Amino acid sequence: MEKTIVMSAAIASIVCFVAIIVLLVVRAKRNGTYRGKKLAVKIGTVFLSLFLTVMVVCNFVVYRFSNVINQYFSTIDLDDPDVQEVRNAGLELTEEIEDEGIVLLKNENDTLPLSEKKVNVFGYTSIDINFGGTGSGGAKDTTNISLYQGLKNAGIETNSELETLYEDNYHSKEDVNVMAMTGGDYNNYEPSADIYTDEIIDSAKEFSDTALVVLTRNGGEGSDLPLDTADYEGGAAGQHYLELNQNEKDMLAVVEKNFSNVVIIINSSNAMELGFVDDDAVDAAIWVGGPGSTGCNSIGKVLTGEVNPSGRLADTYAYDATSAPSYNNFGDFVYENTDNKYSLIFSNPAVFDEDHYMYVDYAEGIYIGYRYYETRWVDNETGECDEEAYHAAVQYPFGYGLSYTDFTQEIEDFEDDGENITMKVKVTNTGDTAGKDVVQVYYTAPYYVGGIEKSHVNLINYGKTELLQPGESDTIEISFKYEDMASYDYEEKCSYVLEHGKYEIKLMNNSHDVIDSRSVTVNEDVIYNEDNAGARSSDETTAVNHFDDVSTGNDVKYVSRADWEGTIPTERAQNKEATDEIIEAVESREVDSAGETEDIVVKDHGLTLDDMKGLDYDDPKWDELLEQISVDEMENLISFGGYATQEIDSIDKTQTSDQDGPAGINSLVSGNVKGIQYPSEVVIASTWNQDLAEKYGKVLGNEASVYGVSGLYAPAMNNHRSPFSGRNFEYYSEDGVLAGKTAAAFIRGAGDAGVYCYMKHFALDDQESNRLGLCVWGTEQAMREIYLKPFEISVKEGNVTAVMASDSRLGTTWCGESSELLNNVLRDEWGFDGMVITDYVTDNYKNADNAIQNGCDLMLTTTGQNLSKSADSIDGRQAMRRATHNILYTVANSNAQEISKADFPTWTFLLIGADVIIFAAGLAIILKITAKKK
Structure with a gap:
């Protein structure tokens, strides 16, 4: 309704503008004031015209941006009982999610839960935790619970001298303009290890023999993480953002040398290189991601044992983040022979090249994450994995996570009706601490060299137990369809195909470690197209090729497990020249007529x-x-x-x-x-x-x-x-x-x-x-x-x-x-x-x-x-x-x-009031300067 009112006000302002000018001219001529006050009338006319023009323009701008204005003046009454109720529920849920999302990466000699409640906290970002990220997926974090507060709430006492040391070296983060999408602050403000004087370390050792080390990485909308940090504080040429910088390495060395219990806290939503966690001097490590408003309470609870961590990694953690085949085709690539015809209204140049059209090749095909790492060292004929090579590359598999207790999982029942598979998994807590466990089911499909690309394992379904007390069991039922194991053949059959052969259904701890398995056999190829088996049961129509131009249009050489050495890119991709067909297609703006004849x-x-x-x-x-x-x-x-x-x-x-x-x-x-x-x-x-x-x-x-x-x-x-x-x-x-x-x-x-x-x-x-208009192949x-x-x-x-x-x-x-x-x-x-x-x-x-x-x-x-x-x-x-x-x-x-809020926005009354006042003032001025001489 307010938009209609604002539009009416805009139209009314034009009418008023015209009426006032006409009134001015008519009165001036009728009363003879034009000749007697020619200069005054002219000045008044110009002044009123400009003033009223501004009024008209403002009315139309307000109409155009009424959505924005509504947003700007929107407020939340924090004292409203309904608001308090939902916010409290949100704060509690944030903590519950973090409770279950924290991943225990290492725990030598049962270092965790902590045996003492006094700790030294090292790492600059202990005072500057990354709660999430920036951009549309960010949020306001000024009222969030800090790491120190979270530890305190869990009953953990921290060394205030170290906290003060970091606060004295505090750097405010670079402003992140969300609407300009400038990404996160990728500077690393970890101070030189020189600040850890003998006096500070001796005092810390006296306070506690336990050290927490906090390591943080940021992310944000508008820019990817730096592949080279030479231009950032704390960075260096040849060093990327996901590895430790020199100051962090030096700080960690100081900690490892002086404290008997070292616990690493990884505060990053991006998979860092964590090889240092393997150090013998590192006793335990947890991954906390972006904990949100109250998630730091969860960190404290996990450290004390009030919460038993049950999270599992959602990504593969490789020792070398650049070892993934996607690395060489990720980032900033342009067609050098093009002249970008389009332009930005506003944004960060990092997401748009104003000079050239941009592209990226997904040359790795299906081999990303665990689909690459779990397949790369598997023999195509025997299905055996070169474990030494695998473990040299992968530190933590997808789905990895430890617990403070022990569990067993066993396949209690396996039902197969030829179309559907149901697996019942009995999970038993065999340890002495209550906890939750995750059931992960993968499948291995038959692979025929040179045929449809397939990864060695594929997650197909999963479940999680309730909190199990020591000795308790829970049964998790995992169901899926045969068709869910079909691969998409984009080259020959142009549809989903369930190829003949043996399919292994694997109960696994993670994407690498098998607990138990069953196998089923498909006797002949099942082709899900109109000429054969028809559409998959979950589809309304048959899945067929719709993106041949995307698959073949940029002369991309795709990775194949049939020839790893010959197909994996060995160096960073370079800018290239676009074909005439690509340029014409990017610049074409015509839409074919749909042939509609009935209006x-x-x-x-x-x-x-x-x-x-x-x-x-x-x-x-x-x-x-x-x-x-x-x-x-x-x-x-x-x-x-x-x-x-x-x-x-x-x-x-x-x-x-x-x-x-x-x-x-x-x-x-x-x-x-x-x-x-x-x-x-x-x-x-x-x-x-x-x-x-x-x-x-x-x-x-x-x-x-x-x-x-x-x-x-x-x-x-x-x-x-x-x-x-x-x-x-x-x-x-x-x-x-x-x-x-x-x-x-x-x-x-x-x-x-x-x-x-x-x-x-x-x-x-x-x-x-380059995400704006990026040509993806x-x-x-x-x-x-x-x-x-x-x-x-x-x-x-x-x-x-x-x-x-x-x-x-x-x-x-x-x-x-x-x-x-x-x-x-x-x-x-x-x-x-x-x-x-x-x-x-x-x-x-x-x-x-x-x-x-x-x-x-x-x-x-x-x-x-x-x-x-x-x-x-x-x-x-x-x-x-x-x-x-x-x-x-x-x-x-x-x-x-x-x-939807029914209240009429206050700003619309202010707008109408301003229009009335301006119109009245204009009318008064006209009456004054055109008054008839007595």
């Missing part, structure tokens, strides 16, 4: 949006409702999609509020709407607890509802393709199954609270460097088995109703205008119903007309997008109606109508 009908049927709640997407009533909506209303709805869906008076739709993000309510516009900061998504994945992820969705959904927020730009579920990705904190894992099931659970929980989730960023948005097999997998699971198991398209291009086609991605795969194949929104429009390569013609419905911008081309054509109007249907279906099947 839309606008007709009142007396329906409101509330009448649609619970109706199927294809219910005939939707056609009647859509006929009530004018072209102007549709244009306003579609083009102003930034942090809101607009009101539509003709169907009594209220304006709704959508907000970031993955780590809590984070208003990028105002900073006034700030919710609880939850742990980083990788911590949530590291709980390996789908029930807890669902609880998180519901708690955050309840919090959003109280704030008047109906949609969340979350969860983010891109892939940890490289440990150097700037937003790995905001994404779950290197594995699509773990990410997908965690995300689906979160979405179900938020849905139970009536809040819709925009899963993002769809798709292949796995790096920050990769095999359709890798796309489907890895990068699209979490989105697919979220549609099929999470019933998600909103999607955010990524900034990147699939080959040469921006994801927001890829009909193959948004229609053929997302809607037709997976059965998605709902809306697709762009990522934030900071550039001009995102074309609204093209987007809605190809399956994208809403433009994430607060300043509007031009849809006149669509509004002026039959094709365009039909596309606008489809987009409107998709948006309204999502909104109707949520509590958006109920929770």
Whole structure:
């Protein structure tokens, strides 16, 4: 309603402007004051014209930015009982997630739990913990519980002299402008070990023989982690960000030399190089990720033993972060023979090359994370692994984690009906401490050299026990379908194929260590296409090739396990020249006509949006409702999609509020709407607890509802393709199954609270460097088995109703205008119903007309997008109606109508009041200077 009022005020200001000028001229001539006060009248006319012009412009600017202004003036009453209730629930849940997400990496001689409650805390970042990350997945952290407070709350006394030492050397972090997407602060402020004088060390040794060493790495939207730190404080040429710098090494050496109990705390959502943890002088280590608002309490509880850690790693930790085959094709690459025709509206140049078109080759194919490391040293003929070579490369496998107690797992029952497999796993706590355990089930598919690429193991499902007391048991049931083990053959069959042979179903401690296994046999190839077995049971239509141009269009040599040495890149990729076909495709902005011949009908049927709640997407009533909506209303709805869906008076739709993000309510516009900061998504994945992820969705959904927020730009579920990705904190894992099931659970929980989730960023948005308009090239097999997998699971198991398209291009086609991605795969194949929104429009390569013609419905911008081309054509109007249907279906099947704030914004009264005062002042001036001479 306020937008209508503001628009009316803008129009009224024009009318007033014209009326005042006309009045001035008429009165001046009629009263003869023009001749007598010619100079005064002229000056007055100029002054009033300028003043009133500013008023008119301001009114239209306010109209254009009314969404932003609403965000800016939005506030949360922290004294409201409902607000207090949801915030307290969020704080408690943050701690619960961190309790289960912390991973115990090492624990020699039962160093943990701590036997004494006095500790020395070393490491500069002990006073500057990274609670999560920056950007849309960040949150306000000024009120978060610090590490020292968390330790104190757990009854641990810390050496205040060391804390003061670090505070005296404090460096404020570089400002991170979220809207400019400048990434995190990658300086390393660890001071020289010279500050640890003999006096300080002697005093510390007297205080306690236990030392905690805190090591932190940051991440943020807008830039990837530095592959070379020469330009950063504490860095050096040839040294990357995920290894220790010299000051950290020197500090650790001092600690190892002087203290008998050394415990490392890894505060990083990116997989660091942790070879130093193997040092004999290091007794224990825990990984804590980004702990969020209250997660530091969990760190204290794990150290004291109040909580038994049950987290498992969501990524593979290699000794050398550059050893992954993706490393040489990750980062900043451009087509040197191109001249970028597009430009940024605003943003960080790191995410957009203004001179050239940008590209990246996913040359590693499916071999990322454990899919590479668990396959690289396996003999293709015997299936045996070269353990020595493997352990020289991998420090901690995917899914790794220790406990303060011992568990046994055994396959209690194994059912196989030829289509479905159900495995019941009995887990028993055989130790003397209560704890939880994770059941991980993988499969090994038959591999035929030179055929479809396959990793040696693949996670297929998992579960987690309840808290088991010593001697207690729990049975976890793991179910999946045969078709879930099919591989995608993008070269020959162009469909999913379950190849003949023996499939090993493995109960594993992690991606490397097998507990027990069973095997099943597929007698002949099962080809999931129309000519053979038909579509998979989970698909609405048969999965076929839709991205041949992405697989073959950039002359990429893909990694194959049939020839590791001949296909793994051995040096960093270089800039290259684009073909004429690539350049033409990137620069083409034309949309083929859909051939629509029947125009839309606008007709009142007396329906409101509330009448649609619970109706199927294809219910005939939707056609009647859509006929009530004018072209102007549709244009306003579609083009102003930034942090809101607009009101539509003709169907009594209220304006709704959508907000970031993955780590809590984070208003990028105002900073006034700030919710609880939850742990980083990788911590949530590291709980390996789908029930807890669902609880998180519901708690955050309840919090959003109280704030008047109906949609969340979350969860983010891109892939940890490289440990150097700037937003790995905001994404779950290197594995699509773990990410997908965690995300689906979160979405179900938020849905139970009536809040819709925009899963993002769809798709292949796995790096920050050059991400705006980046041409991504990769095999359709890798796309489907890895990068699209979490989105697919979220549609099929999470019933998600909103999607955010990524900034990147699939080959040469921006994801927001890829009909193959948004229609053929997302809607037709997976059965998605709902809306697709762009990522934030900071550039001009995102074309609204093209987007809605190809399956994208809403433009994430607060300043509007031009849809006149669509509004002026039959094709365009039909596309606008489809987009409107998709948006309204999502909104109707949520509590958006109920929770949208009905209060009329105060700023609109101020605007109208200012207009009245300005008009009255102008009128008074006119009457004064044009008064008739007596």
